[in-house]
Amino acid sequence: MKMADMESCPSWSKEHDWKSCKSQNGFEGSNPLLSAKGCKAAESSHDTVALCFKLGDDYLGKLFQAYIKSYHPEILEGTAYIECISDLFFTPEVQSLKEFEQHLEINRLQHITSVSYISFRMCRRLGLDWRTAARGGILHDLFYYDWRENDWSHRPHGYLHPGFALKNARDLCGPLDKKTENIIIMHMWPLTPIPPRYPEAIIVSMADKYCATKELYISLSKRYRTRFYKSIELGK
Numbered sequence: 384m385k386m387a388d389m390e391s392c393p394s395w396s397k398e399h400d401w402k403s404c405k406s407q408n409g410f411e412g413s414n415p416l417l418s419a420k421g422c423k424a425a426e427s428s429h430d431t432v433a434l435c436f437k438l439g440d441d442y443l444g445k446l447f448q449a450y451i452k453s454y455h456p457e458i459l460e461g462t463a464y465i466e467c468i469s470d471l472f473f474t475p476e477v478q479s480l481k482e483f484e485q486h487l488e489i490n491r492l493q494h495i496t497s498v499s500y501i502s503f504r505m506c507r508r509l510g511l512d513w514r515t516a517a518r519g520g521i522l523h524d525l526f527y528y529d530w531r532e533n534d535w536s537h538r539p540h541g542y543l544h545p546g547f548a549l550k551n552a553r554d555l556c557g558p559l560d561k562k563t564e565n566i567i568i569m570h571m572w573p574l575t576p577i578p579p580r581y582p583e584a585i586i587v588s589m590a591d592k593y594c595a596t597k598e599l600y601i602s603l604s605k606r607y608r609t610r611f612y613k614s615i616e617l618g619k
Contacts, residue, residue: 385472387555416454427560430442438605445504446505447505449500450497450501451614453493453496453501455615457536459500464500467517468499468521468528471518471556473518474555476525476527476555479554480492480495480524480525480527481532481614483528483529488598488601489598489601489607494524494595495520495521495525496593497526498523498524498587498590498594499516499517500520501590502516502517502583502586502590503517504522505590506586507584510580510585511586512562515562515583516586518563519563519583519584520587520590520591521588522546522548522563522567523567523570523587523591524570525546525547525551525555525567526551527551527554545569545571545575546568547566550576551563551569561580562581562584565580566581566583566584566587569588570584570588570592571588572588595612
């Protein structure tokens with residue numbers, strides 16, 4: 384891992400290996416778009432989305448394969464992906480996310496792992512900053528509450544939780560670079576009106592929506608859930 388990555392977050396000993404984690408966890412007002420900042424972000428977002436479409440339809444199959452792979456930490460052990468996120472992933476703060484339901488059957492730890500890994504794969508394929516994308520994916524939903532609870536201190540959740548995640552990420556890591564902050568605070572776009580400023584932030588936002596859609600489909604469709612878990616077994 385590069386020194387810049389190591390300096391941004393606390394270091395953790397090698398005893399926090401991926402296999403031990405697997406055994407413990409189961410798997411698992413005006414219009415702002417008219418501003419100069421908003422226009423620049425919108426232009427960057429348009430370019431990134433267009434670049435993603437150039438990957439071709441065949442990449443959708445590879446995207447699903449990457450999603451399946453994110454459920455198999457033992458396969459990812461020792462890879463460049465693990466190298467760049469391990470000091471974050473094995474912190475007590477991040478590991479505590481397994482206690483929270485994210486999208487029905489899928490807990491938050493699994494969700495951020497899937498988002499992070501897909502972002503890593505896409506950014507690597509597109510020649511972007513895959514290290515920051517992977518780490519930002521781990522941090523993008525770093526909040527410690529059940530968003531379904533009838534507690535107005537975090538309502539409306541969709542608008543407020545990126546700010547909570549950013550604060551918690553700063554508490555965990557110390558000062559963050561602008562790209563990582565943008566990944567976290569803008570990942571709910573277009574719910575947030577100003578688009579992400581960086582291509583990596585667009586990728587994480589797209590990966591987040593892809594994973595959320597899959598997770599809801601897994602949870603709500605018994606037929607798809609059966610097929611999905613069969614795919615996980617075959618993906619080992």
